[in-house]
Structures are given as C-alpha cells and as structure tokens.
Amino acid sequence: MSEEAKDHQKTFYEALGGAEGIRRLVESFYPKVQAHPLLGPLFPADITPVMDKQYMFLSQFFGGPALFSEHHGHPMMRARHLPFPITEERAKAWLGCMAQALEEVGLERSLQLAALERLKGPAYHFINS
Numbered sequence: 001m002s003e004e005a006k007d008h009q010k011t012f013y014e015a016l017g018g019a020e021g022i023r024r025l026v027e028s029f030y031p032k033v034q035a036h037p038l039l040g041p042l043f044p045a046d047i048t049p050v051m052d053k054q055y056m057f058l059s060q061f062f063g064g065p066a067l068f069s070e071h072h073g074h075p076m077m078r079a080r081h082l083p084f085p086i087t088e089e090r091a092k093a094w095l096g097c098m099a100q101a102l103e104e105v106g107l108e109r110s111l112q113l114a115a116l117e118r119l120k121g122p123a124y125h126f127i128n129s
C-alpha cells in the first residue's frame with residue numbers, strides 16, 4: 001500500500017498525534033481551564049487525576065484505545081457532569097480553552113477545527129444550569 005493510501009486510513013486519533021499528541025493537548029488545556037474565572041473554581045486544586053481521566057476519555061473519543069471505559073466503566077459523561085453547574089457560558093469557555101490548546105500544540109488548522117467541531121456537541125449537551 002502506498003504511503004498516501006495509508007495516510008487516508010489514519011484514524012482521527014492518529015492524526016492528532018496518538019497517545020503523545022492527546023497527552024500534550026490535555027497538558028496544554030488544563031492550565032487554561034484552571035486560570036479561567038468561570039471554569040477554574042469548578043475544578044480541584046490537584047488537577048492530575050482530572051487530566052488522567054481526560055487523557056483516557058479523549059483517547060477513546062477520538063478513535064484510539066478505549067482507556068476510559070477500561071478504567072472507569074461506561075463514560076455516561078453528561079451524568080458525570082451533573083454535580084457541576086454547567087451553563088452555556090461555561091460550555092463556550094471550555095471550548096475556548098480547548099481551541100487555544102489545539103492551537104498551542106501546533107496542530108494543523110483543519111485538524112484544530114475538526115476536533116473542536118467534534119467536541120462542540122458534547123460540550124453543549126452537558127449544559128444543565
């Protein structure tokens with residue numbers, strides 16, 4: 001198979017840089033979340049466990065290994081967010097931090113936009129307040 005044909009078979013996860021790419025994205029994202037006035041107060045001071053869970057979740061969300069389900073069971077992400085007051089403003093802020101992180105890790109613009117597009121659905125779906 002030609003390199004080009006292989007390229008077309010890449011999963012979105014691989015296009016984002018696989019495990020290492022997702023890890024870098026998460027490490028760029030959470031400091032922005034913590035610094036955001038609307039988001040920071042919702043999160044614990046020790047952000048490491050949240051980063052680990054997000055790494056596992058995004059891995060499977062983008063088509064890589066189903067790490068979150070293996071370690072934490074069914075994602076039920078909307079239910080897991082119910083204890084937190086998620087407003088439309090917070091969903092937009094979350095997506096804004098993610099947009100910055102996607103740019104910061106140096107992904108191609110088209111990939112940045114595609115990733116954001118995929119995350120927009122869940123982010124708005126988690127609004128509960």
Ligand code: HEM
Nearest residue numbers: 042043044050053054057080084086090091094122123126
């Ligand atoms: C819409 C705005 C969002 C807000 C304000 C928000 C906020 C939060 C908060 C406060 C937590 C709990 C942190 C803790 O453990 O104390 C959390 C956990 C988590 N969030 Fe979000 N989140 C949002 C959107 C999303 C989206 C779009 C995704 C992924 C598509 C996501 C994935 C996760 C994951 C994987 C966890 C860990 C769940 C667990 O504890 O098992 N979040 N989020």
